[in-house]
Amino acid sequence: MQAVVGRENVRRALKRVESNRGAPGVDQMPVTQLRQHLKEHWPRIKEDLLEGRYQPAPVRRVEIPKPGGGMRELGIPTVVDRLIQQALSQVLGPIFEPGFSESSYGFRPGRSAHQAVLKARAYVAEGRRFVVDLDLEKFFDRVNHDILMSRVAGKVRDKRVLKLIGRYLRAGIMGGGMTQPRTEGTPQGGPLSPLLSNIRLDDLDRELERRGHAFCRYADDCNIYVRTRRSGERVMASVTRFLEERLKLKVNSAKSAVDRPWKRKFLGYSMTWHREPGLRVAPESIRRLKSKLKATMRRGRGRNLGRFIREDLAPVLRGWMNYFRLAEVKGVFKELDGWIRRRLRLILW
Secondary structure, X not given: OOOXXXXXXHHHHHHHHHHHOOOOOOOOOOHHHHHHHHHHHHXXXXXXXXXXXXXXXXXXXXXXXXXXXXXXEEEEOOHHHHHHHHHHHHHHHHHHHHHOOOOEOOOOOOOOHHHHHHHHHHHHHOOOOEEEEEEEOOHHHHOEHHHHHHHHHOOOOOHHHHHHHHHHHHOOEEEOOEEEOOOEOOOOOOOOHHHHHHHHHHHHHHHHHHOOOEEEEEOOEEEEEEOOHHHHXXXXXXXHHHHHHHOOOOEOOOOOEXXXXXXXXXXXXXXXXXXXXXXXXXXXXXXHHHHHHHHHHHHOOOOOHHHHHHHHHHHHHXXXXXXXXXXXXXXXXXXXXXXXXXXXXXXXX
């Protein structure tokens, strides 16, 4: 815990929280007030952390639309709790990181979704022309606290740190003026959640490695590449049993499938069917981009066009161009150029 509350570690955490900005938690304190708040209250917070007395505030429930329909629930911690979680993550990350699988790409330093997509394409080029596409149903809502804490305790001995992580896991979630307790799950929205998800799913990675599978995992999105449909169906059945019986996680059978890689999408990308497969943007991702652009352009009607492009349209396009920055798929924006220009003319009219 001394490392968590150390001056330099907290300074790094504060810069990270301020740069990420984000919405306020249940106390409605914005990130812009955090630095002044710490000047007044950090000595007391630090003492509570060192003495094991600190009690996190409930998280604020926020729902956002999911790309495939439905709503995703987020839990937004207060800015003070975001700072503490970030400080925890900076200390715990280097402890767990060396033990994570080479096939795990999500929320890890030096790793990215693009690396996962390129590795997946390499597996298909090697002759693994079928994919076992696993979708974990409400993974972040169903993480078993006891199993997760046993994995954390395997490498962390400081009882104050373990107690604090347990309190973050059990912190209630507030919505509609009511606070509901949590007995399972690790709410998305806090800096500690990605690390905890990787710690929990490391059991899956190790089991897949033990079986000799070729796979790529990015958070709860996992694809296993095999050579035949029959072997894919066997893998789907056995891995589903492992997830549900051993890890107490549920596979969404409606969204999971054994199929050709060019008929599925992985992290927004799909592939061509060629022997040396090329990458392409999945059609669903293009529809999401167009939907986002339509909503943005509707808000631009009646506004100064130059200011609208600079302040509203350009940030959206930059974000998507960064996501689809692989050389093979940059042409998607050339294809969309005419469509965007037509929409801009409608705004002018």
